[in-house]
Amino acid sequence: MKIKLGCIAxxxxxxxxxxxxxxxxGxxxxxxxxxxxxxxxxxxxxxxVALKSRTIPAAEAIAQSLDALKWL
Structure with missing residues (x-):
C-alpha cells in the first residue's frame, strides 16, 4: 500500500x-x-489514525503519536 497522506488525530x-x-x-x-x-x-x-491523545497524560500521548508516525 502506498498512501499519499497519513494523518494522526x-x-x-x-x-x-x-x-x-x-x-x-475524492x-x-x-x-x-x-x-x-x-x-x-x-x-x-x-x-x-484516531487516537485518544487529548485525554491522556502527555508522555503517553507522545508515545502513541510517535507509534502512529512509525506505522504510517
Missing part, C-alpha cells in the same frame, strides 16, 4: 471530520481506531 471526532472531508474531496480513505497492528490490505489514498 488526537480524538475520534476530529479524525472522523477529517476523513469525511478527504472523502468528499480520496479513498481508511480511518483506524488506534495504531493498527499490521499493514492495511485496502488500496487507499489516505489513512487517518
Amino acid at each position: 488526537d480524538d475520534f471526532t476530529g479524525a472522523t471530520d477529517l476523513a469525511n472531508n478527504l472523502v468528499r474531496s 480520496m479513498r480513505v481508511v480511518q483506524t481506531i488506534g495504531v493498527p497492528a499490521s499493514p492495511l490490505a485496502a488500496d487507499v489514498d489516505a489513512v487517518v
